[in-house]
Amino acid sequence: MNFWSGLGVAAVAVLLLAWIVPTYGGRGFAVGMHPRTLATLGAWVMLVCASVLSLLSAIVLIRQRQPFFRLPEPGHLWHQTWPFLFVLGFIVLVDRFPLTWVAPFLIGSLLVILGERRWYVVVLTAVIPAAGLYGLTAHLMRIGVV
Amino acid sequence: MIGFDAILMSFAAALHYESIAIILGGVLLGYIVGVIPGLNRAVAIAIAIPLTFYMSAYAAIAFLIGLSKGTAAGSAVSAILLNTPGEPSSAATCLDGYPMARSGRPRKALKVGLLASVIGDLLSTLLLIAVVIPFASVALKFGPYELAAILIFALVFIAGMAGGSFLKGLAAGGMGVILGTVGLDPETGAARLTFGYAELMEGVPILPLVIGTLALAEMFVQLDEYRRNKGASVIKLSKDKEDDLSYQEFKGTLPTIFKSTGIGAFVGALPGLGPSVGAFMAYGLAKRSAKDPDSFGKGNPNGIAAAEASDNAVIPASYIPLFGLGIPGSVSAALLVGAFMIHGIQVGPLMLRDHPEMLFTLFSGMIVASMLMLAVGWYGLRIFAKVTSVPPHIVIPVVIFLCLAGIQVQGYGTFGLVTVFAFALFGYFLKKFDYSFVTFLVAFIVTPMLEMNLRQSVILSGGDIAILLDRPIALAFVVFTVLMALHLGWSSYRQWLRKRLKAPSS
Numbered sequence: 001m002n003f004w005s006g007l008g009v010a011a012v013a014v015l016l017l018a019w020i021v022p023t024y025g026g027r028g029f030a031v032g033m034h035p036r037t038l039a040t041l042g043a044w045v046m047l048v049c050a051s052v053l054s055l056l057s058a059i060v061l062i063r064q065r066q067p068f069f070r071l072p073e074p075g076h077l078w079h080q081t082w083p084f085l086f087v088l089g090f091i092v093l094v095d096r097f098p099l100t101w102v103a104p105f106l107i108g109s110l111l112v113i114l115g116e117r118r119w120y121v122v123v124l125t126a127v128i129p130a131a132g133l134y135g136l137t138a139h140l141m142r143i144g145v146v
Numbered sequence: 147m148i149g150f151d152a153i154l155m156s157f158a159a160a161l162h163y164e165s166i167a168i169i170l171g172g173v174l175l176g177y178i179v180g181v182i183p184g185l186n187r188a189v190a191i192a193i194a195i196p197l198t199f200y201m202s203a204y205a206a207i208a209f210l211i212g213l214s215k216g217t218a219a220g221s222a223v224s225a226i227l228l229n230t231p232g233e234p235s236s237a238a239t240c241l242d243g244y245p246m247a248r249s250g251r252p253r254k255a256l257k258v259g260l261l262a263s264v265i266g267d268l269l270s271t272l273l274l275i276a277v278v279i280p281f282a283s284v285a286l287k288f289g290p291y292e293l294a295a296i297l298i299f300a301l302v303f304i305a306g307m308a309g310g311s312f313l314k315g316l317a318a319g320g321m322g323v324i325l326g327t328v329g330l331d332p333e334t335g336a337a338r339l340t341f342g343y344a345e346l347m348e349g350v351p352i353l354p355l356v357i358g359t360l361a362l363a364e365m366f367v368q369l370d371e372y373r374r375n376k377g378a379s380v381i382k383l384s385k386d387k388e389d390d391l392s393y394q395e396f397k398g399t400l401p402t403i404f405k406s407t408g409i410g411a412f413v414g415a416l417p418g419l420g421p422s423v424g425a426f427m428a429y430g431l432a433k434r435s436a437k438d439p440d441s442f443g444k445g446n447p448n449g450i451a452a453a454e455a456s457d458n459a460v461i462p463a464s465y466i467p468l469f470g471l472g473i474p475g476s477v478s479a480a481l482l483v484g485a486f487m488i489h490g491i492q493v494g495p496l497m498l499r500d501h502p503e504m505l506f507t508l509f510s511g512m513i514v515a516s517m518l519m520l521a522v523g524w525y526g527l528r529i530f531a532k533v534t535s536v537p538p539h540i541v542i543p544v545v546i547f548l549c550l551a552g553i554q555v556q557g558y559g560t561f562g563l564v565t566v567f568a569f570a571l572f573g574y575f576l577k578k579f580d581y582s583f584v585t586f587l588v589a590f591i592v593t594p595m596l597e598m599n600l601r602q603s604v605i606l607s608g609g610d611i612a613i614l615l616d617r618p619i620a621l622a623f624v625v626f627t628v629l630m631a632l633h634l635g636w637s638s639y640r641q642w643l644r645k646r647l648k649a650p651s652s
Contacts (some may be wrong), residue, residue: 001579002311002579005314005575005579005581006206006313008316009321011491012274013320016324020339021324024338024339024340024341025327025338025339026331026336026338027336028331028332028334028335028336028612029330029334030333030334031333031605032333032601032602032604032605033333033597033600033604034335035327035331035334035336036338038323038325038326038327038593038596038597038600039327039338039339041323041326042319042321042322042323042324042327042589043320044320044322045317045320045323046317046320046324049313049316049317049320050312050313050317050543052471053311053313053314053317056642057550060642060645060646062149063646073336079275079370080370083365083366083370084366084570084571084574087362087366087546087567088567088569090550091550091564091567094550094563095560095563096555099547099550099551099554102232103395103547103550103551106543106546106547106550107543107544107546107547108543110539110542110543110546111539111543114372114539114542114543115539116368116539116540121540124343124582125540125543125544128549129544129547129548131545133551133555135554136555141180141200141555143555143557146554146555
């Protein structure tokens with residue numbers, strides 16, 4: 001885990017140092033510090049620390065004769081991924097429809113997925129927060145239905 | 147300097163019924179959040195920040211401080227009745243709290259935990275008030291050299307002390323620094339890392355960042371771990387008179403409470419260590435110094451008292467570096483900085499000069515919060531015991547909804563939703579791979595201050611590093627930083643070497 005996370009962070013740091021910070025880090029004449037200095041410093045700290053972490057982890061893996069690649073089981077991978085996809089799907093929906101209307105489906109469907117089968121628990125848990133949001137935004141804050 | 151009349155006025159303001167109602171709301175909400183396993187202080191503050199937008203600055207901060215204190219006290223309830231700590235720092239409370247509750251004394255265990263929490267919190271708050279004023283008065287005399295040196299020292303210290311690997315801590319700090327530089331450069335006006343988005347001109351918006359990395363990411367982690375916690379059962383409170391805490395029993399725990407409060411206050415004042423370290427240190431010391439150490443782990447009330455007093459003492463003490471130097475030493479302190487920023491107040495020693503009434507009203511509010519904690523915990527014992535039964539599969543969807551609602555209510559729109567999701571992925575990565583979140587958040591928060599002080603130092607010195615010789619405090623902190631980095635690096639290397647030698651060789 002440390003080997004791959006270190007490698008990932010080091011790769012991001014290289015990307016930052018080689019392209020992102022020089023291109024988007026800001027230009028112009030500065031009397032004191034250049035606008036890019038601190039971001040560059042941060043990226044170097046990331047690169048050095050992550051590289052050392054990867055290297056040390058690689059030594060341990062080699063010494064313990066453990067494999068560098070250990071693919072997770074598809075079931076486990078799916079269990080870790082679906083919540084992100086679920087929330088992302090609802091973010092796409094919220095971008096098109098007000099959250100107040102989408103919320104009961106978001107909460108209700110997640111409850112059912114997580115194993116809740118009592119209909120009154122599903123309905124009440126799904127409706128009460130959405131109704132609270134409606135009351136807050138439409139009546140108390142008067143910013144309309146969000 | 148603020149006069150005695152102003153201090154009295156600040157107390158009067160904190161004791162106003164509106165103020166009490168707001169603090170009570172914060173404490174109550176904090177208690178409920180603390181009681182529910184899986185929700186923690188950081189999640190609660192992150193979600194509550196949008197609610198405080200429409201409050202005055204004092205009301206907002208008092209509400210958040212009340213909430214923070216409430217979660218610390220409330221987390222003991224689930225630790226004792228469910229053997230599942232509401233906060234990681236209450237894990238030490240489980241060691242004796244759950245066995246005591248299982249042996250038919252749940253009410254006694256809860257009351258010991260509550261009283262220890264309140265005493266630890268109150269004494270630590272008084273210490274904060276006594277220490278922070280002279281601390282901030284000295285800090286006001288510091289120039290950019292000293293402040294830059296202290297900030298760098300604090301970041302390295304937090305990276306080393308926040309738990310886990312020092313290398314990962316520093317890398318997380320680097321990430322925080324990079325994100326902290328996003329926005330318009332204050333000197334040249336150049337847009338930095340904004341990628342053309344006008345929304346990033348003033349920097350990465352703090353609300354999507356904290357809601358994404360703290361609350362939403364935590365819910366993803368909870369969903370991941372949901373299967374493991376399915377079978378937990380709650381201990382019910384009885385009406386048995388034997389289960390009531392007598393004065394003699396309470397008196398027996400007082401020495402442990404005072405010692406543990408001292409430990410908690412010391413740990414809290416050091417940035418980065420956090421309440422878990424304080425609680426376990428106090429528990430360990432109470433066990434070692436007890437006449438009957440074997441009874442620890444089997445339901446000894448002193449075990450609960452030690453863990454809870456220290457856990458609750460850490461929080462007010464962690465505000466010493468915050469109000470004294472402007473350095474947030476914990477996640478909740480960093481979130482408070484965000485709330486202060488939203489209300490246009492720069493937290494730190496300048497508060498003593500620019501908003502002394504606000505500072506004293508906050509301190510008074512903190513004392514009021516401690517008192518309310520006792521009242522809420524004492525009279526709400528049975529209700530909170532019932533709240534522990536709320537299953538996580540109901541909590542998780544509601545919290546995910548609250549995360550999205552917080553973004554929508556503030557009008558961040560599509561940009562906010564995408565940002566919150568991106569930060570949730572980022573926060574999940576930090577949690578799963580054990581990169582220090584506190585270092586990341588503190589680095590993100592202090593980067594603008596660090597950059598301003600570094601820039602002023604470079605301009606004033608003309609790039610001549612020898613100027614440090616004329617600034618002994620700055621020089622001392624530079625030397626401390628180098629020594630600390632070397633020490634932490636060396637300890638990490640030795641730890642790694644020990645592990646390597648223990649591992650089976652090829």
